[in-house]
Amino acid sequence: MEFEAVIGLEVHAQLKTESKIFCACSAKFGADPNENTCPVCTGMPGVLPVLNRKAVEYTIRTALATSCEVQRKSVFARKNYFYPDLPKAYQISQYELPIALGGHIDIEADGGTKRIGITRIHMEEDAGKLVHEGEFAGAQASLADLNRCSVPLMEIVSEPDMRTPEEAGAYLRRLHDVLVYLEVCDGNMEEGSFRCDANVSVRPKGQKEFGTKAELKNMNSFRNVEKALEYEIRRQVETIEDGGRVVQETRLWDANAGVTVSMRRKEEAHDYRYFPDPDLLPLVVEDSWVEELRGTIPELPGEKVARLEREYGLPKYDAGILASSRALADFFEASAAIFKGAPKTTANECVHWKDAILAGKLTPETIAHAVEDRENGTISATASKKLVEAVLDTGKPFRRLRDEKGLTQVSDASALDAVVDKVLAASPKEVESYRGGKTGLLSFFVGQVMKESRGKANPKIVQEVLKKKLG
Amino acid sequence: MAITREETLQVARLARLALTDAEADLLREQLGKLLDYMKQLDRLDTRDVVPTSHAVEMGTPFREDAVRPFGDKEAILKNAPDRAGDFFRVPRIIED
Numbered sequence: 001m002e003f004e005a006v007i008g009l010e011v012h013a014q015l016k017t018e019s020k021i022f023c024a025c026s027a028k029f030g031a032d033p034n035e036n037t038c039p040v041c042t043g044m045p046g047v048l049p050v051l052n053r054k055a056v057e058y059t060i061r062t063a064l065a066t067s068c069e070v071q072r073k074s075v076f077a078r079k080n081y082f083y084p085d086l087p088k089a090y091q092i093s094q095y096e097l098p099i100a101l102g103g104h105i106d107i108e109a110d111g112g113t114k115r116i117g118i119t120r121i122h123m124e125e126d127a128g129k130l131v132h133e134g135e136f137a138g139a140q141a142s143l144a145d146l147n148r149c150s151v152p153l154m155e156i157v158s159e160p161d162m163r164t165p166e167e168a169g170a171y172l173r174r175l176h177d178v179l180v181y182l183e184v185c186d187g188n189m190e191e192g193s194f195r196c197d198a199n200v201s202v203r204p205k206g207q208k209e210f211g212t213k214a215e216l217k218n219m220n221s222f223r224n225v226e227k228a229l230e231y232e233i234r235r236q237v238e239t240i241e242d243g244g245r246v247v248q249e250t251r252l253w254d255a256n257a258g259v260t261v262s263m264r265r266k267e268e269a270h271d272y273r274y275f276p277d278p279d280l281l282p283l284v285v286e287d288s289w290v291e292e293l294r295g296t297i298p299e300l301p302g303e304k305v306a307r308l309e310r311e312y313g314l315p316k317y318d319a320g321i322l323a324s325s326r327a328l329a330d331f332f333e334a335s336a337a338i339f340k341g342a343p344k345t346t347a348n349e350c351v352h353w354k355d356a357i358l359a360g361k362l363t364p365e366t367i368a369h370a371v372e373d374r375e376n377g378t379i380s381a382t383a384s385k386k387l388v389e390a391v392l393d394t395g396k397p398f399r400r401l402r403d404e405k406g407l408t409q410v411s412d413a414s415a416l417d418a419v420v421d422k423v424l425a426a427s428p429k430e431v432e433s434y435r436g437g438k439t440g441l442l443s444f445f446v447g448q449v450m451k452e453s454r455g456k457a458n459p460k461i462v463q464e465v466l467k468k469k470l471g
Numbered sequence: 472m473a474i475t476r477e478e479t480l481q482v483a484r485l486a487r488l489a490l491t492d493a494e495a496d497l498l499r500e501q502l503g504k505l506l507d508y509m510k511q512l513d514r515l516d517t518r519d520v521v522p523t524s525h526a527v528e529m530g531t532p533f534r535e536d537a538v539r540p541f542g543d544k545e546a547i548l549k550n551a552p553d554r555a556g557d558f559f560r561v562p563r564i565i566e567d
Contacts (some may be wrong), residue, residue: 017536024539033557034548038541042550054536075524076531082487084561130564133555143558146547271485276524284530 002205003240005233006213007168007198008160009225011175012153013185014126014193015058021125021152022049022092029191033145041125041150043088049279055152058184059099059123060285060293062154065178065300066118068103070290074122076280079272084144085128093155095274098122099283105178106302107170116171117159123283126151160199160210165229169222172196176222177301181326189220196225201246202236211236212246216260219253228253232260304329312336312343321351331357331364338368342375349388356392366391369398373408377458383407411458413465416449419457420465423448434470442466473506474499 020027023040040047063070077095103118128146156175162168176194179185186193196219201211216232219225231253236246251260299307301323308319308329322329332350336343349367356362370388373379379387379402390401402408410416423445424431434441442463449462479499483490490498541547544557553560 019536019538024534024537025541026538034544034559035557036540037544037547039547042547044550050534051531052536053533056533073530080485084559084564130561131558132563133560140563141553141555141560142562142564143555144561145558271481273485278525281525281527281529281531 001241003202003233003237004163004205005165005200005202005229006160006210007162007165007200007229009158009162009168009171010197010199011156011158011172012195012197013062013156013179015055015152015154016184016186017052017054017058017152019052020150021052021055021123022150025150027151029193031147033143034147036147037149041087042146049092049277051280051283052152055123056099056283056285057293058152058182059121059154060290061182061297062156062179062184063100063103063121064290064294065182065297066103066105066121066156066175068100068118068121070100070285071097072285072287073097074099074283074285076123076277076283077274078277079124079274081272083127084142085130085146085149087128087146087149091125091127092277092280093124093274094122097282099285105171105174107167107174109167109170114161114167116161116167119157119159121154121156124153124155125149126153165226165233168198168229169226172222172225174301177324181298181300189222192220195220198225198229200229200232200236202233202240212248214246214248214260215250217250217252217263219255224253224255227255227258228260231258235260298326308332312347314344314347318344318347318351321354322347325354325358327358328354331362331367334364335367335371338364339372339375342371345375346371353388361392362388366398373399373402377411377460378402378408380409380455380458382455383409407456409456409458410453411461413461416453416457416462416465419449419452420445420462420469423452424469431470442470445470473503473510 014027015021017027019025020036020041023038025036025038025041028036040049060070062068074094075097076092078090079093079095080090082089098120100121101119103121104115105118106113106115108114126148128144128149130142130144133141133143158171162171176187179194180187188194198216198219199213200216201213203209203211214232214236216228219228232251239246250263252263253260304323304326305316305319308314308322309316312319314322322332328350332347335350336346339346346367349371350357353362353367357367366388370384374381374384383402387398387401387405387407390396390405391398394401396404427445427448430441430444434445445466446459446462449457449466450459476495476499479495479502480490482502483495483498548554548557548559551559
């Protein structure tokens with residue numbers, strides 16, 4: 001029997017605000033333990049949470065960029081459970097009335113475009129962090145650091161629209177790029193700014209009803225999400241083929257072992273008893289605010305890829321790499337505006353020097369000059385590469401280095417005559433063989449001329465001169 | 472009675488309350504009375520009434536996104552029954 005998988009994803013993205021969602025503590029990662037805490041985020045009696053306007057703004061921007069309906073009124077609710085990383089014993093979240101509903105993201109799949117639905121986006125606060133004291137196996141206690149308590153998050157829940165791990169990976173990468181473009185999330189997966197849980201089930205192909213799903217957690221990279229899904233789909237199919245039944249449960253991805261492991265939690269742990277938080281009035285969003293924010297949405301990755309293909313004649317693959325970073329795409333466009341003659345070569349150079357560009361070590365002029373000088377034959381491809389490296393080392397302008405190092409190549413045929421004559425005179429045997437029909441020797445002569453000219457001859461012109469003299 | 476003994480014990484478990492048999496019986500009776508009292512509301516037709524989450528008709532106020540450190544970590548940590556350096560020390564968590 002042939003099976004197909006049904007995958008839905010829940011993404012928790014940390015909003016890039018300065019302060020926490022309900023208090024004025026810093027939301028920055030990496031402070032000393034419990035440095036960023038106050039009576040509000042540690043749940044002292046008598047305190048009141050007050051909502052961070054920027055966190056709402058960032059969530060609305062995300063909702064607009066994913067074509068969601070922003071809700072005029074949404075309500076914060078308490079999700080109740082006991083855990084040492086949650087000092088209030090409830091997490092403030094949104095439940096029945098989230099801030100945004102019903103959007104979508106388009107991904108590339110099987111050579112076409114596939115639309116993945118977004119069920120909802122809601123706002124919530126993060127919990128603290130627990131570390132184990134001493135060696136894991138012998139640990140007697142856990143240590144709680146509440147710096148992360150109340151850091152603003154948005155949870156983005158997809159429809160179960162994905163059918164393969166690749167589609168899930170494509171959705172996550174696209175969503176990630178959209179959030180980074182919007183500058184609402186730094187997208188750092190290692191620091192936990194962008195986390196993903198996956199719901200996955202399998203069913204016989206053609207069946208309408210969903211199978212029983214498992215929830216996968218603990219995947220901290222795109223690749224791990226894909227690998228965990230691949231493993232889990234295979235596990236579920238094998239379970240059914242062996243006559244067993246898939247049980248609904250949460251499973252943890254163990255990246256080292258490459259398997260998912262059941263998290264035997266007690267049933268009662270899931271009775272969260274949500275109710276509206278009496279400390280927070282409903283979140284009311286005026287239409288005028290939404291419209292104002294709509295005007296701040298930049299060109300998004302999908303639109304940018306399409307425009308780069310159209311305007312510069314780039315292949316989709318190249319356009320995709322450039323658009324994976326807003327800064328890189330901007331850099332490319334700036335370079336391509338300075339030298340308009342060869343956008344495809346400019347794109348290749350931007351991809352090649354991507355790390356240096358994103359580190360702010362190169363200017364668009366450098367790449368534009370490198371491409372222009374190469375295209376008009378002033379320098380060779382090798383010299384171009386050497387010169388960009390020299391720019392990185394010295395910080396001097398490209399063309400000054402080019403002239404200082406004398407790396408311009410000789411493209412004047414008459415200037416190459418003498419060198420070519422010298423090479424031909426030194427290899428009478430090869431000249432004879434060539435004239436006898438071994439035309440493959442041409443590259444040998446080109447090599448000799450290049451050597452003789454210490455790399456300065458333009459190989460294209462050298463070929464022409466050689467052919468004329470040997471013919 | 473509006474609430475079973477099992478439900479009473481479940482609610483107590485969720486609230487981390489350890490009840491004696493006598494306490495469980497007493498709470499079951501009291502909770503039952505509360506629930507019966509609330510049942511009077513069932514007589515009203517609320518089909519077209521939007522659920523009320525708050526008593527005042529206004530939106531939540533906002534604060535601007537500015538950091539203002541509390542600046543007294545000791546005051547926060549002082550509440551810890553046990554601490555290790557600047558961490559709260561809690562019984563070992565086995566889950567996860």
